[in-house]
Amino acid sequence: MRVLVTGGSGAMGSKFVTELAKGGNDVLYTYLSRDAPVHGGASKSLDVTDKESVSEVVSGFGPDTVLHLAALTNADLCETNPSLADAVNVRGTENIAEACKKAGSRIVFMSSAFVFDGSKPAFSEDDAPRPINQYGRSKLAAERCVEKSGQPFMILRTDLPYRWSPRHVEKNNIMKLIRAFESGEKYREITDWFNTPTLVDDLVTVTNALIGDWEDGTYHVAGPDFVSRYEFASRVASAMGKDPESILGIKSVDLNLPAKRPNVFLRSDKAESKTGIRMRSLDDGIEEVLRQASVERSG
Numbered sequence: 001m002r003v004l005v006t007g008g009s010g011a012m013g014s015k016f017v018t019e020l021a022k023g024g025n026d027v028l029y030t031y032l033s034r035d036a037p038v039h040g041g042a043s044k045s046l047d048v049t050d051k052e053s054v055s056e057v058v059s060g061f062g063p064d065t066v067l068h069l070a071a072l073t074n075a076d077l078c079e080t081n082p083s084l085a086d087a088v089n090v091r092g093t094e095n096i097a098e099a100c101k102k103a104g105s106r107i108v109f110m111s112s113a114f115v116f117d118g119s120k121p122a123f124s125e126d127d128a129p130r131p132i133n134q135y136g137r138s139k140l141a142a143e144r145c146v147e148k149s150g151q152p153f154m155i156l157r158t159d160l161p162y163r164w165s166p167r168h169v170e171k172n173n174i175m176k177l178i179r180a181f182e183s184g185e186k187y188r189e190i191t192d193w194f195n196t197p198t199l200v201d202d203l204v205t206v207t208n209a210l211i212g213d214w215e216d217g218t219y220h221v222a223g224p225d226f227v228s229r230y231e232f233a234s235r236v237a238s239a240m241g242k243d244p245e246s247i248l249g250i251k252s253v254d255l256n257l258p259a260k261r262p263n264v265f266l267r268s269d270k271a272e273s274k275t276g277i278r279m280r281s282l283d284d285g286i287e288e289v290l291r292q293a294s295v296e297r298s299g
């Protein structure tokens with residue numbers, strides 16, 4: 001399969017690029033600012049807000065499938081700069097969808113738990129989205145562009161992706177935690193933000209399975225646990241043999257951040273029953289990340 005991965009330089013994208021290439025696919029990925037090579041794929045610079053460039057890159061490569069990951073992912077920046085969020089996340093996706101139509105490509109779009117408001121104990125694909133911040137609104141509007149494209153599409157919603165990725169310390173919560181616990185730095189973590197953490201390795205496996213047994217639609221692809229950021233950090237500390245009590249719990253209100261966060265438990269039963277793949281628990285996922293860290297460091 002010929003796959004174009006937009007945002008292939010990102011924390012999630014770089015894993016997709018490597019694994020898709022390992023699976024024998026012909027992969028081209030795009031980056032905006034980070035052009036450090038990602039193993040397995042050829043790369044191209046692309047700003048998705050530039051409609052003509054998007055059209056040129058997509059039609060030039062002629063992908064069977066476009067995995068559209070490029071996005072403005074900083075929720076606070078989206079809140080303070082909604083026109084940038086709109087340009088990158090909505091218009092950028094519209095540009096991708098139009099280019100896919102011209103090139104006859106299928107679209108896989110990565111969306112977010114933040115399309116929901118967190119008002120229910122858990123959310124399935126049948127629940128009505130109701131975003132409470134600009135990032136969520138922009139991802140929902142982007143979903144609509146993909147649905148309206150007329151092309152075969154899959155929308156995947158995930159949450160708090162984590163993986164072993166030394167190149168993405170600032171963009172990957174678990175890398176910040178590992179670094180802090182190794183250096184003995186005092187760590188503060190929020191007690192009232194809850195997420196459905198997702199091991200990126202499993203996200204890639206499930207996405208590949210969904211692509212292989214293609215059926216248009218929206219799928220939640222997230223881990224089975226629903227935990228606070230504080231609990232996430234405590235589990236990482238315990239797995240590293242550190243004292244979880246050393247983490248200082250703080251309330252989000254004390255940070256006075258621009259964007260409100262919804263506490264969303266994403267249920268992935270639909271993807272799980274379609275693929276037969278059960279995503280790893282948070283504890284197993286953390287063990288896997290620490291195992292990869294140790295293999296890489298000893299190699």
Ligand SMILES: NC(=O)c1ccc[n+]([C@@H]2O[C@H](COP(=O)([O-])OP(=O)(O)OC[C@H]3O[C@@H](n4cnc5c(N)ncnc54)[C@H](OP(=O)(O)O)[C@@H]3O)[C@@H](O)[C@H]2O)c1
Nearest residue numbers: 007009010011012031032033034047048069070071112158
């Ligand atoms: N991180 C999360 O918590 C989370 C949760 C749910 C869903 N998602 C979704 O998953 C996808 C991947 O996220 P991630 O965690 O990998 O985020 P990330 O590490 O911030 O990566 C974002 C990617 O988008 C690229 N990009 C940003 N602006 C662009 C533009 N104007 N034109 C083209 N490329 C642009 C970046 O390029 P450079 O790095 O080269 O500048 C990077 O490759 C996104 O669609 C995001 O909305 C993320």
